[in-house]
Amino acid sequence: MKSTYNQLVSRIKLLETELERYKKGEQLQKENLNDDFVVLKKAHRSILREYNSIIKELAGKNTLIYEAEKKTRNIFQNIPIAFQTLDKEGKIVDINNYWLALLGYERNDVAGKPFINFIQPEYIHSFEEHFQLLKKKVEFSQVQLPLICSNDSVIHVLCYSYTIFNEEDSLYQIHFTLNNIENKNKSTESLTESECKLEPLLSNLPGMAYRCINKKGWPLEFVSEGCLDLTGYTKEELCINGIIEYGELIHPDDRDFIWSEVQKAYQGKKQFEFEYRITTRQGIQKWVWERGTFLDKKNSSNDNILEGFITDITQRKNTEYTLKESEEHYKAMFYHNKSVMLLIDPSDGKIIDANESAIKYYGYSLKQLITMNIDDINILSSEEIRKEMKKAVSEERNFFQFKHKLADGQLRDVQVYSGKIIMHSKEFLYSIIHDNTNERLNEKKLIEQNEEYQTMNETLQESLERIKKINEELEISKEKAEESDRLKSVFLANMSHEIRTPMNGIMGFASLLKRPELSGEKQKQYIRIIENSGKRMLNTLNDLIDISKIEAGQVTINNEHTNINVQLRNLFDFFFREANEKGLCLTLQKKLSTEDSILYTDKEKLYAVLTNLIKNSIKYTKKGGIDVGYNVVGQTIEFFVKDTGIGISKERQKAIFDRFVQADLSPSNQYEGVGLGLAISKAYVEMLGGKIWLESTEGQGSTFYFSVPYHHEEEHETDWDSINKSANRHSPEKKPIILIVEDDEIANFYLTEILKDRSDKLLFSNNGKDAVKICKENNNIDIVLMDIKMPVMDGYAATKEIKSFRPELPIVAQTAFAMTGDKEKALNFGFDGFITKPIKEVELLKLIKSFINGPMLTNGGHA
Ligand code: ADP
Numbered sequence: 001m002k003s004t005y006n007q008l009v010s011r012i013k014l015l016e017t018e019l020e021r022y023k024k025g026e027q028l029q030k031e032n033l034n035d036d037f038v039v040l041k042k043a044h045r046s047i048l049r050e051y052n053s054i055i056k057e058l059a060g061k062n063t064l065i066y067e068a069e070k071k072t073r074n075i076f077q078n079i080p081i082a083f084q085t086l087d088k089e090g091k092i093v094d095i096n097n098y099w100l101a102l103l104g105y106e107r108n109d110v111a112g113k114p115f116i117n118f119i120q121p122e123y124i125h126s127f128e129e130h131f132q133l134l135k136k137k138v139e140f141s142q143v144q145l146p147l148i149c150s151n152d153s154v155i156h157v158l159c160y161s162y163t164i165f166n167e168e169d170s171l172y173q174i175h176f177t178l179n180n181i182e183n184k185n186k187s188t189e190s191l192t193e194s195e196c197k198l199e200p201l202l203s204n205l206p207g208m209a210y211r212c213i214n215k216k217g218w219p220l221e222f223v224s225e226g227c228l229d230l231t232g233y234t235k236e237e238l239c240i241n242g243i244i245e246y247g248e249l250i251h252p253d254d255r256d257f258i259w260s261e262v263q264k265a266y267q268g269k270k271q272f273e274f275e276y277r278i279t280t281r282q283g284i285q286k287w288v289w290e291r292g293t294f295l296d297k298k299n300s301s302n303d304n305i306l307e308g309f310i311t312d313i314t315q316r317k318n319t320e321y322t323l324k325e326s327e328e329h330y331k332a333m334f335y336h337n338k339s340v341m342l343l344i345d346p347s348d349g350k351i352i353d354a355n356e357s358a359i360k361y362y363g364y365s366l367k368q369l370i371t372m373n374i375d376d377i378n379i380l381s382s383e384e385i386r387k388e389m390k391k392a393v394s395e396e397r398n399f400f401q402f403k404h405k406l407a408d409g410q411l412r413d414v415q416v417y418s419g420k421i422i423m424h425s426k427e428f429l430y431s432i433i434h435d436n437t438n439e440r441l442n443e444k445k446l447i448e449q450n451e452e453y454q455t456m457n458e459t460l461q462e463s464l465e466r467i468k469k470i471n472e473e474l475e476i477s478k479e480k481a482e483e484s485d486r487l488k489s490v491f492l493a494n495m496s497h498e499i500r501t502p503m504n505g506i507m508g509f510a511s512l513l514k515r516p517e518l519s520g521e522k523q524k525q526y527i528r529i530i531e532n533s534g535k536r537m538l539n540t541l542n543d544l545i546d547i548s549k550i551e552a553g554q555v556t557i558n559n560e561h562t563n564i565n566v567q568l569r570n571l572f573d574f575f576f577r578e579a580n581e582k583g584l585c586l587t588l589q590k591k592l593s594t595e596d597s598i599l600y601t602d603k604e605k606l607y608a609v610l611t612n613l614i615k616n617s618i619k620y621t622k623k624g625g626i627d628v629g630y631n632v633v634g635q636t637i638e639f640f641v642k643d644t645g646i647g648i649s650k651e652r653q654k655a656i657f658d659r660f661v662q663a664d665l666s667p668s669n670q671y672e673g674v675g676l677g678l679a680i681s682k683a684y685v686e687m688l689g690g691k692i693w694l695e696s697t698e699g700q701g702s703t704f705y706f707s708v709p710y711h712h713e714e715e716h717e718t719d720w721d722s723i724n725k726s727a728n729r730h731s732p733e734k735k736p737i738i739l740i741v742e743d744d745e746i747a748n749f750y751l752t753e754i755l756k757d758r759s760d761k762l763l764f765s766n767n768g769k770d771a772v773k774i775c776k777e778n779n780n781i782d783i784v785l786m787d788i789k790m791p792v793m794d795g796y797a798a799t800k801e802i803k804s805f806r807p808e809l810p811i812v813a814q815t816a817f818a819m820t821g822d823k824e825k826a827l828n829f830g831f832d833g834f835i836t837k838p839i840k841e842v843e844l845l846k847l848i849k850s851f852i853n854g855p856m857l858t859n860g861g862h863a
Contacts, residue, residue, distance in 0.1 A: 207311030232281025363407030589629025621645030768798030
């Protein structure tokens with residue numbers, strides 16, 4: 001600003017100097033001045049233009065401007081050129097003193113009047129045409145007019161006009177310079193002189209003023225100092241007879257068009273104006289702007305003369321070019337971009353522009369697209385779209401995932417980048433669209449695949465776990481198999497030993513018995529050995545049969561009321577001698593009274609378990625004692641058999657309840673047995689509803705425990721009494737009369753031997769039919785021992801008949817079939833008792849005693 005102002009001040013100073021000079025020389029050269037000021041007025045116009053713009057910038061800001069204006073006004077009033085300023089209506093706003101002097105008016109006659117009042121009426125219309133042109137922004141123009149003076153004479157003037165537009169771009173004022181052309185011819189001679197006077201003024205203009213001849217090559221008659229800056233040549237070098245013609249500086253491509261434009265202007269009597277390129281002395285190419293006009297005079301050679309002004313516009317051109325280039329660059333970036341792009345008006349969603357990729361992608365023409373709304377493409381509701389656009393405009397969010405519909409109806413997944421841009425002070429959305437349908441599909445597939453893999457992984461994991469478990473089980477099975485292999489070998493060796501040893505005894509001593517010289521004592525000894533060996537073998541066989549029945553699930557439970565005190569007493573009596581013989585002390589503990597010691601259980605199984613445990617205690621104890629008894633624990637009776645024997649190691653304690661397992665696996669095991677007793681006992685105890693366990697310390701002894709449910713019932717009294725009663729029917733003196741039904745002679749003989757001293761009378765029959773007959777004939781028979789398998793009539797049929805006439809007569813079945821269910825079948829059929837062959841004397845007597853409480857046991861031998 002300051003530099004512009006300084007420039008202005010220096011120019012004004014120059015003007016003042018010039019003015020002084022003109023004032024001084026007024027008397028001498030006044031008549032020549034009017035024409036000569038053509039150039040000066042242009043300078044003035046240029047200064048005015050600049051002045052106006054500066055005034056606009058600085059208006060009201062400082063007093064320096066006011067000073068500048070004052071000075072300019074002074075120049076304006078006193079310069080010997082007629083100036084006038086009209087408003088947009090064509091009314092006179094201002095005139096200078098020279099104007100008033102030229103036409104002979106007073107200021108008051110003129111100010112505010114329409115300018116046309118001073119024009120000869122026939123020429124008013126040409127002024128109006130000119131005025132209209134000015135309104136259309138033709139900044140600089142000229143018209144020749146005859147003006148009416150105050151004394152009614154007419155002066156011809158050439159009006160040069162310069163328009164001023166305000167900020168709203170409408171016409172504000174027009175400045176006119178009026179040249180009196182009445183004396184124009186007189187002035188030509190003094191041209192050079194006036195040029196000299198104007199030169200300093202023109203040299204301050206940015207560019208060069210010229211006058212040249214209308215010829216190709218444009219020979220210059222005059223050129224201002226500015227030519228050096230513009231072309232690199234001095235005015236002498238450029239003017240006629242210089243070293244170069246101006247036409248040569250013009251770019252060859254522009255020369256023709258300049259020529260024809262200038263000629264056209266000549267034809268139309270108009271100004272010309274164009275832009276073209278020149279090459280300076282330094283070889284630099286410059287863009288220049290030129291405006292000029294033909295003079296109404298010709299030179300001495302009768303050539304048309306033109307005058308004008310040329311200025312450097314390279315910078316503006318370059319800027320324009322850069323702008324154009326960058327515009328084109330950006331246009332290309334938008335239109336030819338491979339990405340799909342849309343320009344959207346966020347206020348209503350209208351598509352403003354679309355690039356080639358968008359046209360191709362959506363399948364609509366550009367014409368269609370720019371009539372469409374983004375709602376026609378985005379499948380979201382209008383409301384949702386507005387919301388998202390708001391986010392993009394406020395830059396809250398720029399990335400979006402949408403579904404867009406194409407012209408062919410296809411729905412595509414798109415990723416949209418949307419950003420705000422401002423064009424012509426308005427906001428737009430610039431959207432770049434990327435189709436990611438396939439990526440989304442792949443993503444979806446990937447997720448699905450992942451899930452599949454996950455499931456597969458889980459299944460695999462499960463399979464692995466299962467395999468691991470199977471492996472573990474296999475390992476256990478392998479260990480078990482190895483163990484069972486070892487056990488099998490031990491078992492086979494053991495079994496073989498357990499069968500061969502007694503067999504050896506039987507066979508050996510049976511053959512020794514045949515010796516004739518054998519003493520009675522020896523015979524008895526041999527027979528005892530044979531009996532013991534037989535017993536041992538029988539024990540093994542019994543255990544084998546029992547375990548087979550258990551494993552086949554053929555063992556059933558037959559509960560009945562049984563007095564455990566009595567049972568324990570019997571066992572004590574039975575084992576007492578054996579324990580004694582081994583030097584062991586056998587003791588018995590009974591916690592309940594006889595009345596309370598009745599259990600409802602399977603008597604035989606309970607008996608078998610206790611027998612086995614006591615037998616083992618005696619077997620595995622060398623010294624000390626064995627304590628047998630029970631405790632009542634809640635709803636159970638806990639039996640125990642405690643010894644001070646060899647004990648069992650911790651590791652073997654669990655195994656000894658398995659079948660064929662013994663604690664001692666060494667071949668040197670000196671104890672009899674095949675390892676079945678505890679397996680059978682365990683199975684029986686569990687069948688009775690209890691459990692079996694032990695406490696043992698190796699070398700100190702073992703205590704075996706087992707529990708059975710204890711239900712104390714009142715009715716047992718009745719049962720027990722009735723048994724007693726039935727037993728007491730017979731007087732103590734009377735021995736029973738027994739019928740033996742048996743077809744086998746040896747069995748017959750055996751029974752006779754046992755019973756002959758224990759009964760009053762023994763009756764015999766070798767088939768069922770006879771037995772029925774005997775029973776009918778002897779109603780004093782007390783009990784019948786009935787074989788099952790017999791000729792003529794079997795035991796079942798005979799029993800049925802006997803029961804038909806003697807229902808109260810006790811009939812005991814005796815059979816060699818020790819198979820499961822035989823006993824149950826017999827009892828269910830109607831037998832009162834059951835005994836298995838080989839018949840043990842004690843058992844038989846006990847059984848008979850349970851039916852007939854007579855003196856037979858006490859009277860006869862021993863149990
Ligand atoms: P076995 O016919 O071999 O006696 P069992 O099944 O009755 O068979 O017993 C299994 C094993 O338990 C025996 O071989 C023995 O090693 C051990 N055993 C049983 N009872 C006792 C006990 N009271 N003291 C020490 N070891 C015992």
